Amino acid sequence: MADLGLIHRPRRLRASAQLRTLVRENHIRKEHLILPLFVSEKISAPAEVKSMPGVHQHTESSLIEEALCAHSAGVPAILLFGIPAHKDASASQAYDPNGIVQRTVRALKKAAPKLVIITDVCLCEFMHHGHCGVTRFDGERHHIAHVDNDASVELLCKTAVSHAAAGADIVAPSDMMDGRIGAMRRSLDLAGFQNTPILSYAAKFASAFYGPFRDAAESAPQAGDRKSYQMDPANGAEALREVALDVQEGADMVMVKPGLPYLDVVWRVKERFQMPTVAYHVSGEYSMLMAAAANGWIDRKACLLETMTAFKRAGADLVITYAAKQVAAWLSEDQG
Ligand code: PBG
Numbered sequence: 001m002a003d004l005g006l007i008h009r010p011r012r013l014r015a016s017a018q019l020r021t022l023v024r025e026n027h028i029r030k031e032h033l034i035l036p037l038f039v040s041e042k043i044s045a046p047a048e049v050k051s052m053p054g055v056h057q058h059t060e061s062s063l064i065e066e067a068l069c070a071h072s073a074g075v076p077a078i079l080l081f082g083i084p085a086h087k088d089a090s091a092s093q094a095y096d097p098n099g100i101v102q103r104t105v106r107a108l109k110k111a112a113p114k115l116v117i118i119t120d121v122c123l124c125e126f127m128h129h130g131h132c133g134v135t136r137f138d139g140e141r142h143h144i145a146h147v148d149n150d151a152s153v154e155l156l157c158k159t160a161v162s163h164a165a166a167g168a169d170i171v172a173p174s175d176m177m178d179g180r181i182g183a184m185r186r187s188l189d190l191a192g193f194q195n196t197p198i199l200s201y202a203a204k205f206a207s208a209f210y211g212p213f214r215d216a217a218e219s220a221p222q223a224g225d226r227k228s229y230q231m232d233p234a235n236g237a238e239a240l241r242e243v244a245l246d247v248q249e250g251a252d253m254v255m256v257k258p259g260l261p262y263l264d265v266v267w268r269v270k271e272r273f274q275m276p277t278v279a280y281h282v283s284g285e286y287s288m289l290m291a292a293a294a295n296g297w298i299d300r301k302a303c304l305l306e307t308m309t310a311f312k313r314a315g316a317d318l319v320i321t322y323a324a325k326q327v328a329a330w331l332s333e334d335q336g
């Protein structure tokens with residue numbers, strides 16, 4: 001074949017591993033990983049979540065073990081979810097100073113003072129109906145008529161303050177009520193927690209990819225869905241408006257959730273706001289990948305590392321993933 005006379009041959013820089021490494025633009029590092037963990041008041045031994053291979057509901061002590069193990073693998077932060085033994089209509093266990101989350105945070109702080117503890121602030125795991133806020137019923141049929149925004153915000157603020165009081169390093173409201181970031185900032189400040197940052201689940205979509213999480217957190221809505229508070233998956237411009245509000249109200253970091261199907265949103269949010277931006281590789285994304293890998297259809301390590309790199313390329317600073325411990329271990333091996 002004759003020489004094509006090409007000036008540009010992008011393949012020149014792909015010819016060897018050394019050249020490829022030299023021009024690699026984005027890197028996932030252990031320091032960018034956040035591991036979600038579930039602590040349950042209802043169990044006496046860790047229980048694997050059926051729809052999430054490798055993920056467990058933990059007892060307080062097994063959670064601490066798992067957190068220490070992830071920390072020593074290089075994971076700098078965890079995101080804590082609690083499953084209470086008792087649920088009610090006012091989510092009282094969410095803001096009980098001796099609730100499962102608050103107790104676990106205190107114990108974790110002692111066991112691993114340098115591990116960053118982020119607490120998920122939401123009511124769904126604590127409400128008997130599984131919604132993320134206070135519900136109002138229609139008179140006749142006792143169907144849930146709506147989720148009351150402002151009443152919910154009040155309880156969310158109490159919850160965030162109780163987490164900060166227990167020692168949480170960062171609070172992360174995931175409820176998607178309007179005005180909760182501003183209200184939470186004021187509540188935290190009034191209680192003396194001016195220096196507790198808020199990681200806002202700023203653009204959180206009403207996604208079908210949360211299915212396995214609701215098994216893990218026992219938080220599925222008993223009736224209806226979350227579409228009146230979480231965003232329509234079809235909307236990108238609205239995500240920017242949501243993030244703008246949270247930034248104005250005092251969010252220190254912003255999150256886009258889910259992750260891979262919403263990389264365009266991650267990119268737009270990072271470009272527009274230049275905030276510390278977090279992508280949540282959610283339960284359904286994790287489980288799909290694990291299921292395909294278990295069948296031998298895809299390579300688990302290669303796909304997970306590619307996924308993490310894609311988040312960085314899209315502009316995410318940090319990635320929340322159930323595979324954080326494993327990814328950190330792989331990154332150490334590959335570097336070492
Ligand atoms: C609670 C909450 C959810 C997730 C994080 N916090 C579930 C939901 O909104 O129904 C989902 C996380 C995941 O799927 O991994 N509001």
